[in-house]
Amino acid sequence: MALAAALLLSACAQPSGALVCAPPLKPALEVDLYFGRGKPGGGEVSDVEWAAFVSETVTPHFPAGLSASEIDGQYRGSTGRIVRERSKRVTFVVFDAPAHHAKVTSIIDAYLRRFGQESVLRVERPVCAGL
Secondary structure, eight states, X not given: OHHHHHHHHHXXXXXXXXXXXXXXXXXXXXXXXXXXXXXXTSSBOXXXXXXXXXXXXXXXXXXXXXXXXXXXXXXXXXXSOEEEEEEEEEEEEESSTTTHHHHHHHHHHHHHHHHTOSXXXXXXXXXXXXX
């Protein structure tokens, strides 16, 4: 059992050093941001509010492209209670790591302020990508 677990873990591990990609792909970073739509005072971020946020805040930082999808999310809030809410996941691929960090932080901070959110989940992973 331990050997099987070790083999599975080693299959997922990245070798030390840079990510090696088969041409024409290049090393990149995939970034996922998870935005809860529930508002603290009740209600939720509307489709119109979301579209305005993407247009005014997200797109100017990543004009090369992004994907957004509707998802059902849940998290443990600061009170310890499980909260379920409709959410949005925005995914983009960057080739300019770590220059993207400030842009991503700006997007997250803007969402927190604009809609009174506690947090935005951020996931980053190395990938091979190409256009």
